Amino acid sequence: MMMSMQPFTRKPLSIISKVHQSMDVGNKIFGIYKEQEIEGTLIQEQDGILTIKLASGYNVLLPKDxxxxxxVKPIVSTKEKVHPIKQDHNLPKVSILHTGGTIASKVDYATGAVHTQFTPEELLALFPEASTIANLTSRLVRNMWSQDIRFAHYNIMAHAVFEEQKKGATGVIVTHGTDTLHYSAAALSFALKGITIPVVLVGAQRSSDxxxxxxxxxxFGALRFITTVQAPGVFVAMHETSADTSIAILDGLHVRKNHASRRNAFIPVNGTIVARVTDTVEIVDKDRLARWKANTDENWSVKPFNDRLRIGIWKTHTQSFADELTPYHSFDGLIIEGTGLGHIPMDTIDEFTTEHEQIFAKVKELAQRIPVAITTQTVFGRINLNVYSPQRLLQEIGVLGNNCDMPTEVAFIKLAWLLSNYTTDEAKKLYSQDMLGEISQRSPLEDWH
Incomplete structure (x- = not known):
């Protein structure tokens, strides 16, 4: 939480105290600002502005001059000494690949800031009880927030999983920031097509300290699922409710982060959870596990993403304009997030809707150049372009996605992966075909939130 005390104006540098010269981030400082006593921890200094965390927990921004x-009191390190954790080599071998995010972050109470700079050894030290469930190995793949992940990072993660299986891992956990974890789950599902061991992405909404x-x-939920069920595929392990009572194991192709901060932010989309982990592991969706097993290939290899591809997502809205689509002429593919069963504004109803003809013309032009597919903003449910005549026109001009129930993020990833591994014509044919269970065979009424 940030709090600015009151507006300020710059003063001559001559009033700067000599003590400034020895101030460092993390120092405990005491000073006077406009006759008010200021005491706290220096978090950062940028462009002449000091950010100081007060004892109340609030941050104040003050002009340094x-x-x-x-x-000024010197920095007191809060870093704890990491001790080696004894491993039981008779337990199943599970590899933890660390990519960053809140799950491996904690507050540095010397500065009040949150850091992600942990070695794999430090990650294991955060969860020492994990060594009682499996024989763990851990290594750093990347140390980054998930909002910074790009296609190239999917390839890095996929190759790291491949290497761990070659080394004898019976399962792999990928620690990951939550913001784009569902994108990465879908990406790894395709890139690791044929995998014969479980890969579980794990995040956290609250830092470990x-x-x-x-x-x-x-x-722990991920470890119990891996060691108990030993089911191949790509999954996500996150809280099922806000309480610590159960961990939901979700299919990597039917999961979405649906809340900014709740611990049970991740939900199944167009399906149920795969399993529920409490003191035991309860299988909830045997069909999902069976479909993953049916796609295994003992000779599997990584099928990577082309990290130069440009795939767009255009969200329709009630004041859409045709020129919003112009930039996508230089893209390799486009996902349109339409409304309802797969609608876009394309009909001229009155003098206020003449723009819609131009939107349809733009979409038609794009569909002749690149693969264009449609999803729904409702998240849940299936695209059906056979119900209304305008939607049938979308099919006629080549818009893909009819009868698909992939959420936008999965559609985006699938189209990118297809264009990375197949020709454009092949990608168009395969997009609406179920390859790994990403398109549900049926849509049960009870399976939506």
Whole structure:
């Protein structure tokens, strides 16, 4: 939480206290600002502005040249010594691949800032009980927030999983930031097509040093699922409810982050959870596990993404304009997130809707150049372009996606993966075909939130 005390104006540098010269991030400082006493921890200094965390927990932003610093105390390190964890080599071998995110972050109480700079050894130290479930190995693949992930990082993760299986791992956990975890789950599902071991992506909505952290329970849930069920495929392990009572194992192709901060932010889309982990492991959807097993290939290899591809997502809305589509002429593919069963604004109804003819013309032009597919903003449900005449026109001009129930993120990933591994014509034919279970065979009424 940030709090600015009051507007300020710059003053001459001559009033800067000499103490400023020895201030470092993490220092405890005491000073006077406009006759007010300021005492707290220096979090950062940028462009002449000091960010100071007060004892109340609030941050204040103060101009450095207006703070009369009276005392500075040196940094007190809060970093704990990491001790080796004894491993039981008779337990199943599970590899943890660390990519960053909240699950491997904690607050540095010297500065009040959140950091992700942990070695794999430190990650294991955060979850020492995990060594009682499996023989663990851990290595750093990347250390980044998930919003920074690109196609190239999917390839890095996929090759790392491949290497771990070659080394004898019976399962792999990928720790990952939650913001784009569902994108990565879908990407790994396709890139690891044919995989014969379980791969479980795990995130956390609360950092590991907080009492409300979901990090450890999510990791334990993933470990129990891997070691108990030993089912091949790509899955996600996250809280089923806001309480610590159960961990949901979700299919990597039917999962979505649906809340910004709740611990049970991840939900199944157009399906149910695969399994529920409590003190035991309950299989909920045997069909999903069977479909993953049916797609295994003992000679599987990574089928990577072309990291130069440009795939767009255009979201229709009630004031859409045709020129919004112009930039996609330089793209390799486009996902249109339409409304309902797969609608876009394309009919001229009155003098206010003449723009819609131009939108349809743009979509038609794009569909002749690149693969264009449609999904629905409702998230849940299936595209049906056979119900209304305007939608039948979309099929006629080549828009893909009829009868698909992939959420937009999965559609985006699938189209990118197809264009990375097949010709454009092949990608168009395969897009609406179920390859790994990404398109549900049926849509049960009870399976939506």
């Amino acid at each position: 207006e703070l009369d610093v009276k005392s 907080r009492g409300s952290s979901d990090a450890a329970t999510n990791v």
